[in-house]
Amino acid sequence: MADTPELPGPTSDAPAPPRARALQPLLHDVVICVAAPAFTASPRDGQLRGARADGFYDHDRRLLHTLLLRIDRREPEPVGVQPLGPDRVRFTAVHRYHGDRTDDPTVIVERERTAGAGETVLLRNVGTVARTLHVALSAATDLADIADVKRGLTGRAVAPAITRAGGAAFAWHSPTGHARVHAVGCPEQPETAAGPKGGTFTWPLVELPPGGSWLIRLTVTGRAVPDPPGHPAAARPQVPWSEPVVRGDRRLIGLVRQGLADLRALRLADGSGGHGRPGGPGGHGTDGSDDQFIAAGCPWYLTLFGRDSIWSARMLLPLGTELARGTLWTLARRQGTVDDASREEAPGRILHELRPAESRHGHGLRLPARYYGSVDATPLFVSLLVDAWRWGLPDADVDALLPYAERAMAWIVRTADDDEDGLLRYYPRPGGLVHQSWKDSADAVRDAAGRRIEPPLALCEVQGYAYEAATGLAELLASRKETHQARTLRDWAARLRARFADAFWIQQGRGPAARYVAIAVGRDRDPVTGPASNMGQLLGTGILDGAGCADVAAWLASPELNSGWGLRSRSAAVPGFNPLSYHGGSVWTHDTAIAVQGLCTSGRHAEAAALADGLLDAAVHFSYRMPELYGGDARTDVSPAPLAYPAACRPQGWSAASGVAVLGALLGLRPDAPRRALGLRPPHPGLLGPLAVSGLRLAGADLSVRIDRTGRTTVTGLPDGWRVDTGGGAGAGNGSGAGSDTGADAGHGPRG
Template sequence: MADTDIPELPGPPRARALQPLLHDVVICVAAPAFAASPRDGQLRGARADGFYDHDRRLLHTLRLLIDRREPEPVGVQPLGPDRARFTSVHRYPGEGTDDPTLIVERVRTAGGGETVLLRNVGTVARRLRVELAAATDLADIADVKRGLTGKAVAPSVARTGRPALLWRSPAGHARVRAVECPEPPETSAGPTGGTFTWPRIELPPGDSWLIRLAVTGRAVPDPPGHPVAASPRVPWSEPVVHGDRRLIGLVRQGLADLRALRLADRSGHGTAPSDDQFIAAGCPWYLTLFGRDSIWSARMLLPLGTELARGTLWTLARRQGTVHDDFREEAPGRILHELRPAESQHGHGLLLPAHYYGSVDATPLFVSLLVDAWRWGLPAADVDALLPYAERAMDWIVGTSGSDEDGLLRYYPRPGGLLHQSWKDSADAVRDAAGRRIEPPLALCEVQGYAYEAAKGLADLLDARGATGRAQVLRAWAAALRDRFADAFWIDSKEGPAPRYVAIAVGRGLDPVGGPASNMGQLLATGILDREGCADVAAWLAAPELNSGWGLRSRSAAVPGFNPLSYHGGSVWTHDTAIAVQGLCAAGLHTEAAALADGLLDAAVHFSYRMPELYAGDARTDNSPAPLAYPAACRPQGWSAASGVAVLAALLGLRPDAPRRELRLCPSPPGLLGPLAVSGLRLAGADLSVRIDRGGRTTVTGLPEGWRVGTGAGQGAGAGSGTGADAGPDHPG
């Protein structure tokens, strides 16, 4: 880390600012805006407090005083993903009762502002002085994430219109305006903030007093072509689930959070709509387009329709790499990793451009999303229009692996960029069996699986379009990669649930990185493992050193370096567990899948079904407390919110193949997690219902005209792939 990158704080020499913790922060989100609040609702300019829009903090202080005192907090209630109500009381020490007689309710709304309601529930009239102090630093979210609070920006008082405070800096502008109040406030501004004051409010018994504030603003300059708030129209169906109450709650809350995380790309052309929607990675740190995260969210939601996948694909296709640029790590065909309004310093020596391509996995995942969407019935016009982008992405994959000495898909980060470039991207994400950090260049196991799946799937798509020669070349390349993988990645184990496991990565010279990790769970649905390999991986995933009882640990608890609250060194990631469940179900390993799914669903109950990005990997015992969220985890987070639908689809065993008009069903036995019925699924534009009764009998209703359905294992292994057998539109399996 460069010396200039260590923010100085008061205290011991070389003290460094720390990332704000979020475990007790109330987050309201309506992408691209959000509000982060302590549980009492008072914004005091600390930690991540504030109203935000497009990665810019508009306001970090909004402090309410009544009679020059802060009200006493009594509770907070979520009113939806975008708003929350903070309730407090104002008491009078000189009175002969402990009952509160003045109730204060603040409703804070992301992208809007807040209301303050005072209710006199006592028997005497009240004369009140009410003040709202506001301030901001107009900081970039990257600086907030680093634990920095910028210098206060001096406000000014609006001279016309409704009472308002205004802030301007070279980086942004903000305004707080009183849009509704019984009488205008006294408005004042100083060098560090401004205040709205109502010096004499008369509040009779049983009466109330309400003010409404609007908080608006933006980054400066407004980045051209940057995603914006999505239209109210949601690009997926709303399923109705009957069965396990935990699964019902996880799906319902997840879809509500995903609605709030939607963003839209309005630069459409050709066959793409003007409002191409996608899912932002997570709030508060990653409320923007992330190639990998947005793709996984769209893949997981394919059982609810292909429109989100289409919007995600087009948004990324328009930003596909076209040139070689070392700073952006851009290359022709490469898919974007991260989009920000401006270049930003992320700490620890990490300087990233607004358009950053430093991921090794987004590109093969892009190809597989198109293939999966094609199998789920994406309209042919979109498939054909997006196919050239997928072919260019595949060219990057093949070319990058071809330039590697071992023929694997490795990453070679630039100085100042992300050190690790797959989903485990923290600086210590890759450790060996002795707990030592392993540096790149590295070929990660799951990335080889992604590349194999992309090549096989694209070959099928090209075959369907008559490009058989290109398809044969890709299948041969995939077969060679599968052979190289089998030779390089397996590690023998004298102790453990199976005689071998898959290395998290191999370094130069094909040296495998030892120590069981969750990465191998993401291989199960890619097809790169044979049946015996799937069984060995499943045994490790189900063993207590990786299965915490609440979900899949990112690193084995039995090796040095395990830390249950490490970002990637022992914590449980919601999406990682869900992907492993998908893969286990796809491989027919339902007992192991049910064990992981059951732990994940139990964890969901403790998180009120709003799953954090990751949570502690402590072992579950009969007397263990509820799982703890990682203290700085995003919540809501895109692929965590989508994981409920992923688990639902995995348990149903849905394997569609729109080109053949076949739906194959490979459901989990109902004895593992109970019977299940779902309506409101979408397949090739049709409404689909699936029911699995207590005896294991499967009934499908609403198949598109001309489709067939069958049960049993299919040829495809991907998250949305497979082939089917014969049936009519209403068919019991």
């Protein structure tokens, strides 16, 4: 049933025949439905044939890889696929007859597939002649781990057992998983037959009068064995964010709406049963809410990823702090406590990745179920707490989480101080990830000549993260009267800023600015040449001065990095650029959104608007479900639509959250809960049009912001005692005025 190599089976004395190296399945034409931790992956005709990534999944385990429908012993002819939501899809096909006197199809086949549930098959006779149909559904599975599926491997078929408890069903069991397909709600019970490679439900005589219909329903259940204790589980129905109403640019409206729908489907909840959060054990608050977070992406990363989950929560802060709180607590409970080289765990270090079991990814990469090999998740954890504090996270949570942030900061300081250059650098272990930032592919770091640069490396954006974490935590500690600790952190951050300025800038004889920031420095502060998008994530961290921000902005706006559809991960002007590589020239949705945020924060509004405009145009071509990454080809007046990277996750957490990140950047929101001030420094509406948003959340209050065509900003619903601040700092003075009132929600019609 499979067109990919099988996983190794039992050994024998006979030599194994040679086989081609397995390749990662492509996803560009795969229909994905997700209701975390479950998802389905289907070809566009809906038929699951045991190939590629086809199947029903739950908790990283493939429950079913084959579900093949035949009518009169042949497959229906597909005519279309219709998404019905992030978790559901309808596949429509027809069953035709050679002897019909009409070319119109008379038997319509509709399959509705739902992640985490199963599917229905509806046959409708829309003709004038009665039909008698032979219907068969074949089901099979290998119960493979998602890591093996990602490697392009198909496991040996597991033989099913036939059960009849509650109706006809097939059940599969292996040492690593179990699954069950149950035919329910059928007009009549099917015949069942099973063999070593699968089972078949058969309805030999389905009578369909003119205008008649026939419906069967299948449930698909199962999961990994053994059930990992404390592993994340499905979240409760209530989402931990507000639902905004956006009026303005239609593209932005679509991107926010689709992104939030996808994020709803990507939610997971902490199942650890841990203690520590106010409100009682088990990760539940006094209001009955659970500690929710966003899984990284579907299909490959539908689990807790420190970096990805943190960024998703940071991007959604304009809609409330509850997601940030759940993400912080989920990671805090799993913060490193011991030195364990096999997991790259260390006291204070924040988790990188959580799986139900150890996973083998090929090329010697073998990761334990709980893996800490990330250099950036730890400083990002600290900054998420600081940001959530500024957005109004309740003091009880801030104070309870503060010790975890201090331990995380201690790991950052200790790791950097142990480095010969005083930088936050990563030293991977054999068998672990080679590169330990968001650009984590094996060839993610190349120099201007296209040569791969191997670790240990200090990445530029990681130094920015560390600086932002230190200065932010110092401010938080100072608000708690911890003045000595705050001063110590500020001094450490100042030294890191000076080392950064000395080590990372590369003088350039050509280009939009005389210098750019190196993607990384190796040993002896040897900078890695070649402009890359990483420097865009420095904006807003505070590690750059005003002149540095201007130079970085110029590079981000240049055609070398701005493809016209978003920010390229690597300059198009250097050897090794590949528009469809993972990190060598493609456009990452979240990377572009973070750059837009940083450009707005540093007052570079024209450059921000140019990047945002390209991203929003790309979103239209992807029907607003942004892929993890997409092609970095240059946009022209006659360019076709951009192409998704063929193995990109979609939906993907921080890509789905990017719409809210861009929305917050264009509103110019800079909250400061300790001082009860809301900074507003939006770009002038002449760049991307007027904007009105209701349903924002600030310190627990519902907030509305309107920016009219003249640039005047109106705020409604400020929390008691808060004020609006439109002056001072970079980016100030870009509107004609701002005010606060208590009137109705502001709104404008959509931009044409």
